[in-house]
Amino acid sequence: MVSKGPRVHETLASVGEQEVIRAITAIAGSSLNGDDAAVLHPGAPNHLTVVATDMMVEGNHFRQEWSTPEEVGEKIILRNFADVESMGARPVASLLAIAAPPDTPLEFVRGLARGIAKRQDKYNAELVGGDVTHSSQIVITLTALGALGGDLPALTLSAARPGQTVIAHGRIGWAGAGLALLQRYGRAVPSEFAPLVKAQCAPWIDPGRGVVARAAGAKAMTDNSDGLIQDLTTVATKSGVGIDLDSAALEPDDLLVAAARALDADPWEWVLAGGEDHTLIGTTPGDVPTGFVPIGRTTAARDTGVVVDGRKPQFSAGWSAL
Amino acid sequence: MVSKGPRVHETLASVGEQEVIRAITAIAGSSLNGDDAAVLHPGAPNHLTVVATDMMVEGNHFRQEWSTPEEVGEKIILRNFADVESMGARPVASLLAIAAPPDTPLEFVRGLARGIAKRQDKYNAELVGGDVTHSSQIVITLTALGALGGDLPALTLSAARPGQTVIAHGRIGWAGAGLALLQRYGRAVPSEFAPLVKAQCAPWIDPGRGVVARAAGAKAMTDNSDGLIQDLTTVATKSGVGIDLDSAALEPDDLLVAAARALDADPWEWVLAGGEDHTLIGTTPGDVPTGFVPIGRTTAARDTGVVVDGRKPQFSAGWSAL
Numbered sequence: 001m002v003s004k005g006p007r008v009h010e011t012l013a014s015v016g017e018q019e020v021i022r023a024i025t026a027i028a029g030s031s032l033n034g035d036d037a038a039v040l041h042p043g044a045p046n047h048l049t050v051v052a053t054d055m056m057v058e059g060n061h062f063r064q065e066w067s068t069p070e071e072v073g074e075k076i077i078l079r080n081f082a083d084v085e086s087m088g089a090r091p092v093a094s095l096l097a098i099a100a101p102p103d104t105p106l107e108f109v110r111g112l113a114r115g116i117a118k119r120q121d122k123y124n125a126e127l128v129g130g131d132v133t134h135s136s137q138i139v140i141t142l143t144a145l146g147a148l149g150g151d152l153p154a155l156t157l158s159a160a161r162p163g164q165t166v167i168a169h170g171r172i173g174w175a176g177a178g179l180a181l182l183q184r185y186g187r188a189v190p191s192e193f194a195p196l197v198k199a200q201c202a203p204w205i206d207p208g209r210g211v212v213a214r215a216a217g218a219k220a221m222t223d224n225s226d227g228l229i230q231d232l233t234t235v236a237t238k239s240g241v242g243i244d245l246d247s248a249a250l251e252p253d254d255l256l257v258a259a260a261r262a263l264d265a266d267p268w269e270w271v272l273a274g275g276e277d278h279t280l281i282g283t284t285p286g287d288v289p290t291g292f293v294p295i296g297r298t299t300a301a302r303d304t305g306v307v308v309d310g311r312k313p314q315f316s317a318g319w320s321a322l
Numbered sequence: 323m324v325s326k327g328p329r330v331h332e333t334l335a336s337v338g339e340q341e342v343i344r345a346i347t348a349i350a351g352s353s354l355n356g357d358d359a360a361v362l363h364p365g366a367p368n369h370l371t372v373v374a375t376d377m378m379v380e381g382n383h384f385r386q387e388w389s390t391p392e393e394v395g396e397k398i399i400l401r402n403f404a405d406v407e408s409m410g411a412r413p414v415a416s417l418l419a420i421a422a423p424p425d426t427p428l429e430f431v432r433g434l435a436r437g438i439a440k441r442q443d444k445y446n447a448e449l450v451g452g453d454v455t456h457s458s459q460i461v462i463t464l465t466a467l468g469a470l471g472g473d474l475p476a477l478t479l480s481a482a483r484p485g486q487t488v489i490a491h492g493r494i495g496w497a498g499a500g501l502a503l504l505q506r507y508g509r510a511v512p513s514e515f516a517p518l519v520k521a522q523c524a525p526w527i528d529p530g531r532g533v534v535a536r537a538a539g540a541k542a543m544t545d546n547s548d549g550l551i552q553d554l555t556t557v558a559t560k561s562g563v564g565i566d567l568d569s570a571a572l573e574p575d576d577l578l579v580a581a582a583r584a585l586d587a588d589p590w591e592w593v594l595a596g597g598e599d600h601t602l603i604g605t606t607p608g609d610v611p612t613g614f615v616p617i618g619r620t621t622a623a624r625d626t627g628v629v630v631d632g633r634k635p636q637f638s639a640g641w642s643a644l
Contacts, residue, residue, distance in 0.1 A: 017643045036408035036544050037374035037468065039476045049371045051450065052359035053417040053465055057457045086358035095375040097463045102644060128373065131463075133643040135379045141419045141453075141463035143375055146359065154361045222358050321339045321455040322424060 012109065012134070013102030020109055020132050024096070027113035030126035032093070038128035040093055040145065050146035050154070052083035058138035066182045067201040069108045072140070073115020074202040080144035081123060082205060082223035082278040088155040088214025089146035091207075093128045094120060096142055099135035112140070115202070122207045155214055155221035155282060160239035164219065164283040166296035169209040172228055173252060173267065174199035176274015177259045184263055193259050203278050209291045210280055216289035221282030227275040227318025232306045235283070242301030245308045249295040266315075272308070273315040334431065334456070335424030342431055342454050346418070349435035352448035354415070360450035362415055362467065372468035372476070374405035380460035388504045389523040391430045394462070395437020396524040402466035403445060404527060404545035404600040410477040410536025411468035413529075415450045416442060418464055421457035434462070437524070444529045477536055477543035477604060482561035486541065486605040488618035491531040494550055495574060495589065496521035498596015499581045506585055515581050525600050531613045532602055538611035543604030549597040549640025554628045557605070564623030567630045571617040588637075594630070595637040 012020055025033055032038040040049075054076065056062055062072050081091040096116065098109065109132075116127060125144075148154055178200025181189045189197050198204075205223075213221060220235050228250075236243045252260070252267035260267035280292070288294050306313065334342055347355055354360040362371075376398065378384055384394050403413040418438065420431065431454075438449055447466075470476055500522025503511045511519050520526075527545075535543060542557050550572075558565045574582070574589035582589035602614070610616050628635065 012644050020644065035476075035478050035480075036405040037372045037411070037466075039409060039411075039470060040371040040373065042368070042370070045368060046364070048364070049362040049467070050359045051362065051373075051415070051417060051465070051467060053419045053451060053453055053463070055419045055421050055453050055455050055461075055463065057421050057455055060456060083358040087361060089359070089361075093373070095373060095465060097375045097377045099377050099379050099461050129375060131375055131377050131643075133377050133379055134382060135459055135461055137458045139377075139421050139457055139461040139463075141375070141377065141461075141465075143373070143417060143463075143465040144359075145371070145373060148361060154357075156357050158357075321453075322334050322342065 010106040011103045012100055012106060015106055017132055020106065023106055023110050024113045027110060028117040028127040030128045032126065032128040040128065042147065044147065044149040048148040050084050050087050050089040050148050051143065052080055053141060053143040054079045054083065056140045065187065069111025070115035070118065071202040073112040074119040076140055076142045077116055077119040078203055078205065078278055080142050082280065084144050084146035085210025085280060086155060086221045086223050087146065087148065088210050088221065089148040090211050091123045091125045091144055091146045093126055093145040094142055096127055096130040099133050099139045101136060102134050104138065152214055155210065155218055157220060157222055157235050158238040160220035160235055160241045160283040160298050162241050162298050162300040164285045164298045165288060165294050166243055166245065166283055166298060167218065167288055167292040168279050168281045168295045169292045170205040170279035171199060171277055172224060172250060172279050173256050173271035173274050173277065175203050175276035176270035177256055180263055180265060181259060196255060196259055200276065203276065205278055205280060206291060212291060213280065213282060213289045216284065217286040218282050218284040218289060221280060224277045224279040224281055225275055227273040229272050229306050229313050229316040230318030232281060236305050240302050242299040242304045243296060243306045244299055244310060245296035245306065247309050249293060269315045272313050273317050275319045332428040333425045334422055334428060337428055339454055342428065345428055345432050346435045349432060350439040350449040352450045354448065354450040362450065364469065366469065366471040370470040372406050372409050372411040372470050373465065374402055375463060375465040376401045376405065378462045387509065391433025392437035393524040395434040396441040398462055398464045399438050399441040400525055400527065400600055402464050404602065406466050406468035407532030407602060408477060408543045408545050409468065409470065410532050410543065411470040412533050413445045413447045413466055413468045415448055415467040416464055418449055418452040421455050421461045423458060424456050426460065474536055477532065477540055479542060479544055479557050480560040482542035482557055482563045482605040482620050484563050484620050484622040486607045486620045487610060487616050488565055488567065488605055488620060489540065489610055489614040490601050490603045490617045491614045492527040492601035493521060493599055494546060494572060494601050495578050495593035495596050497525050497598035498592035499578055502585055502587060503581060518577060518581055522598065525598060527600055527602060528613060534613060535602065535604060535611045538606065539608040540604050540606040540611060543602060546599045546601040546603055547597055549595040551594050551628050551635050551638040552640030554603060558627050562624050564621035564626050565618060565628045566621055566632060567618035567628065569631050571615065591637045594635050595639050597641045
């Protein structure tokens, strides 16, 4: 009898390096892949290349009992592409390096590739290269390349100036709430909270908002990866400004409030310190770009850092990698 | 009493993420680093960007009892830069992602950064970004970016044609001999064999030979990472040619012969199947480029793969990552 389903007993070691690479490129292919290195042709003349890299370690950044391999693939694309978008650039390509135990099912890698392909298709980006090797724990490194066309400067951490509007694109606090729910309930999170779990396992920002923000005159930008206050403090410090956030613009929505009630938690902790939403957060001296909302103002009070309604925020800790 | 030496008790966890990043950038710095992503300005108008990524896992690709952290840094640069050079491109930048146990000494990371800086300085390349996180085992991912200027095509695995000269730049077999010596003697390898151990722990090729080969009319190129026969078989298969190597050009040198005698081994195994030398190997229809030597010819005998003096090679297995 021949099974038509995936051969679930195939492992990385049983099929070997070349077959693992074939499995990935069959799902996330590119004509640029398959040589010692990939050669990227510019989408526009004289654009600049933007590049970022980011690791996800099993048990640290994801757990297979909480996330599907597809979600891990989606998340590692978003984590990196948000960094590229934070410069105002358009993501165009990625490289995937995987270290995994030899008994890892090939289906895990296929799922990862499906998530990567699904998410980067939204950007018309391609997986152009990578590496596969063995280790005791799954470690995935994704490198993202982007294109920065035109004459406007890149959006940087140091480009905020007093008197600008602080802007945000994407949910704030959902990924933190999702993590808290998973920690409490495991896979049995009540279905009403599924969107929060999804925001943790496969966060979403609309493709292209960084490019739009740059075109619309934004100056500083980063993404909310470590926590809103922590990431904006980096902008404030590097730019030499203060930031005063407007609590009314950050007010936890009904879903966050309900989750907080279920967990006996304070939803403001997720909003101010949760991180992992990869919300694009920045500043602009002009109109708020399409897709963004205003969440505060930059000030000349550089010594006070980031405040909320003029006061020290209730929560300010954030994620640390070590 | 204040110690002036390195504070050897500092670990990644004790100093924290920001201090680890500062330690790296203090040694391998770039004005392009320090934002969400790095923005690379072209060294020449309308060049193409070449990119490759490669992982090194402790216990698999290196052992701290055999290699210093500096050597690990040198090797991961060479592994990636050889891939970029194999396209005929000039390495210009790197990104470093490190996952390591929290109790890893900060001095390990400093050493790694010193090796990276030392080696990429030879190329005028810079470390422009990275990531640091924790894991149970040290996993290092380096991504290399290169610039491919001018109108000549990149050097590819599929560009060999019958009747070309097979060329090589760099030692062949030394890294394999070094590994065998370390496996036998550990740190107590007889000093006469030190160059072979160095070739394993911090292999060397002269910077810029890939660029020279492309300018001189070479067509196909790769680097000897998995084994000479295995890597040339990839070129032969992708190009649809046969390759006939000249044993006289590959003859093990006196040091390899002496090491083989000490280990009761056959030096031809290191030459033909050792890999990890990262020797640039390729083909050209014209003159042998400066720095390269001829080691054989391409033929129309595509079904016979890679032969030595017209016969099936004595050793052909190679390194597999899984």
